[in-house]
Amino acid sequence: MNEAGTALRSVRVVVVDDHTIFRSGLKADLDSRIDVVGEAGTVDDAVRVIAEQRPEVVLLDVHLPGGLGGGGREVITKSAPLLGTTSFLALSVSDAAEDVVAVIRAGARGYVTKTISGAEISDAVIRVADGDAVFSPRLAGFVLDAFGTSPAEIADDELDRLSARELEVMRLIARGYSYKEVAKELFISIKTVETHVSAVLRKLQLSSRHELTKWAAERRLL
Amino acid sequence: MIAGVCSGLAAHLGWPVKYLRIGMLLAAFAGGAGLVFYAWLWILVPTADEGARRAARSPASPIAPAVSLPAPGAAASAPGGLSSVRVAAPWFTGRGIRYGKELLLGAGLLFVAGILVAQQLGVDLPLGTLIPAAAILGGAAIAWMQLDESRRAGLRDKTKADQAGGWVRLAAGLALVVAGVLVMVSGSGSWEQTWLALLASVAVLGGVALVLLPWGLKFWKDLENERAGRVRETERAEIAAHLHDSVLQTLALIQRRAGSEQDVIRLARAQERELRGWLYRDQAADAGHLADRIKAVAAEVEDTHGHLVEVVSVGDAPMTERHEALVQAAREAMLNAARHGGGAVSVYLESSDTGSDVFVKDRGPGFDPAAVPQDRLGVRESIVGRMKRHGGTAVIDSGPSGTEVRLSLPAAAGPDERNGEGKP
Numbered sequence: 001m002n003e004a005g006t007a008l009r010s011v012r013v014v015v016v017d018d019h020t021i022f023r024s025g026l027k028a029d030l031d032s033r034i035d036v037v038g039e040a041g042t043v044d045d046a047v048r049v050i051a052e053q054r055p056e057v058v059l060l061d062v063h064l065p066g067g068l069g070g071g072g073r074e075v076i077t078k079s080a081p082l083l084g085t086t087s088f089l090a091l092s093v094s095d096a097a098e099d100v101v102a103v104i105r106a107g108a109r110g111y112v113t114k115t116i117s118g119a120e121i122s123d124a125v126i127r128v129a130d131g132d133a134v135f136s137p138r139l140a141g142f143v144l145d146a147f148g149t150s151p152a153e154i155a156d157d158e159l160d161r162l163s164a165r166e167l168e169v170m171r172l173i174a175r176g177y178s179y180k181e182v183a184k185e186l187f188i189s190i191k192t193v194e195t196h197v198s199a200v201l202r203k204l205q206l207s208s209r210h211e212l213t214k215w216a217a218e219r220r221l222l
Numbered sequence: 223m224i225a226g227v228c229s230g231l232a233a234h235l236g237w238p239v240k241y242l243r244i245g246m247l248l249a250a251f252a253g254g255a256g257l258v259f260y261a262w263l264w265i266l267v268p269t270a271d272e273g274a275r276r277a278a279r280s281p282a283s284p285i286a287p288a289v290s291l292p293a294p295g296a297a298a299s300a301p302g303g304l305s306s307v308r309v310a311a312p313w314f315t316g317r318g319i320r321y322g323k324e325l326l327l328g329a330g331l332l333f334v335a336g337i338l339v340a341q342q343l344g345v346d347l348p349l350g351t352l353i354p355a356a357a358i359l360g361g362a363a364i365a366w367m368q369l370d371e372s373r374r375a376g377l378r379d380k381t382k383a384d385q386a387g388g389w390v391r392l393a394a395g396l397a398l399v400v401a402g403v404l405v406m407v408s409g410s411g412s413w414e415q416t417w418l419a420l421l422a423s424v425a426v427l428g429g430v431a432l433v434l435l436p437w438g439l440k441f442w443k444d445l446e447n448e449r450a451g452r453v454r455e456t457e458r459a460e461i462a463a464h465l466h467d468s469v470l471q472t473l474a475l476i477q478r479r480a481g482s483e484q485d486v487i488r489l490a491r492a493q494e495r496e497l498r499g500w501l502y503r504d505q506a507a508d509a510g511h512l513a514d515r516i517k518a519v520a521a522e523v524e525d526t527h528g529h530l531v532e533v534v535s536v537g538d539a540p541m542t543e544r545h546e547a548l549v550q551a552a553r554e555a556m557l558n559a560a561r562h563g564g565g566a567v568s569v570y571l572e573s574s575d576t577g578s579d580v581f582v583k584d585r586g587p588g589f590d591p592a593a594v595p596q597d598r599l600g601v602r603e604s605i606v607g608r609m610k611r612h613g614g615t616a617v618i619d620s621g622p623s624g625t626e627v628r629l630s631l632p633a634a635a636g637p638d639e640r641n642g643e644g645k646p
Contacts, residue, residue: 174536
């Protein structure tokens with residue numbers, strides 16, 4: 001209740017995770033701005049519950065049983081018609097790049113690790129509900145790894161590279177800065193930071209850049 | 223010009239192709255020695271492709287894509303050559319494996335030469351027996367070589383091409399042995415008899431094979447099944463052993479220490495890190511590189527202080543003395559962050575051609591600015607001083623919302639790295 005603007009909001013959320021203990025723990029951790037309207041433990045349940053409830057945000061575990069074995073990515077693909085109104089926030093214990101990048105490229109708006117606190121997850125949910133992207137330091141690291149750390153001079157497609165500013169933002173997030181701290185460091189508004197992050201997310205989702213696919217393919221080989 | 227042997231040799235020896243070709247031509251006129259030498263090289267020296275394939279198949283680099291790099295110089299310096307496919311192989315790489323075989327071949331050739339010389343000198347040798355015996359021995363050797371190789375290959379993945387080659391070799395060995403036996407036997411009797419005997423033996427062999435085939439197939443299948451089962455069992459046992467050694471032990475410890483929250487967190491975190499490393503270990507990253515070292519140091523700090531230290535790394539660099547200094551400075555920064563800053567410690571490592579940067583950031587609400595000043599002198603020495611001595615820089619940015627230590631080590635171009643740690 002510290003911020004009047006967000007306190008009024010109540011975001012409808014569906015929690016998808018195959019561990020009941022984790023689901024109940026997460027529900028208890030989320031603060032009052034979050035209204036959990038449904039739960040699911042398998043791919044098929046998740047698709048059904050999401051279609052019924054039409055939540056604003058789905059907290060989605062990357063690894064899920066059921067369906068065709070595609071896990072969280074499959075849930076997003078099967079709920080594709082709802083992507084306009086429902087946002088997905090990936091939640092994972094896995095550090096593996098292929099898991100994270102796969103679910104982002106399927107359409108998730110962000111990625112957080114399961115170890116972060118309830119307040120942080122709540123903030124992330126609100127941010128995703130507002131249409132912004134949520135990047136953890138590790139996801140920022142993956143992005144920098146995939147797109148390279150120097151701004152490319154020549155690229156035939158704008159999607160294929162990060163601008164110097166986007167690189168700066170990604171680097172600061174990888175260093176553990178919050179959006180607010182990034183804004184302060186770069187003398188820009190938080191809204192601008194969010195715009196940059198969303199732009200990076202879009203590139204990560206849409207780019208067919210050679211390096212990105214190669215990078216992903218190499219990872220998958222391991 | 224014919225098989226690219228000259229250009230290959232030139233690439234290997236580093237001599238111009240032209241001279242080699244002229245030399246080879248001259249040698250060819252000198253009693254055909256050049257021709258023999260050419261043919262010998264053509265047959266025995268593996269092509270660049272083969273060499274690359276062999277190198278790619280070696281278990282040292284299981285992930286490296288099998289790119290067969292054509293030797294650029296050799297390909298370019300064969301003007302108008304019909305095919306410059308065959309270029310000299312890197313003998314030095316193949317030698318380790320092929321040494322024994324080459325030695326054997328040499329011995330055999332020497333033996334043959336000895337026989338020829340002896341005959342020239344007038345010594346009467348029973349060639350009628352010697353040649354078939356040599357054929358049998360050679361055939362058996364070829365077949366056994368195949369057995370040995372297939373056993374070795376069984377550990378790696380078997381490809382169809384390998385198997386086809388193996389069959390060819392086996393067939394060649396068999397043919398040699400059969401021909402040898404045939405000649406040996408026919409030496410003693412008439413051809414008619416030999417044919418009859420041969421027919422009879424083939425018939426007997428065929429009958430025996432027909433009778434034994436079902437059993438043989440069954441045994442073979444059982445053997446395969448058993449082998450697959452054993453592999454699965456070994457894998458399962460390994461996983462079980464690992465889980466027992468690590469996860470179960472930790473869970474038991476956690477139950478006993480349930481009273482102390484700090485201990486439980488520390489144990490859980492250490493176990494998580496260990497299991498994560500086991501499950502998602504990046505096989506491509508060479509152990510002992512910078513990213514690995516930074517992660518190891520972070521784990522150590524995490525264990526001693528029970529503080530979460532999150533490491534994100536982009537790129538990697540091989541370790542040098544200077545990088546070790548970077549790791550030590552980063553360790554000092556992490557220790558300080560864990561000791562004085564609250565909350566999780568974020569570590570970010572970025573390595574590229576231009577250098578390596580490490581950022582250590584803490585941002586805890588429990589941060590006490592008063593604790594900083596008297597401590598920062600020590601920090602200055604062990605972080606800033608150390609980085610300077612190795613041609614890097616360290617910036618410490620401390621504010622009420624946390625501290626960030628930025629360490630930067632430019633690539634090798636920096637000043638003399640042998641500056642010595644003991645210098646004041």
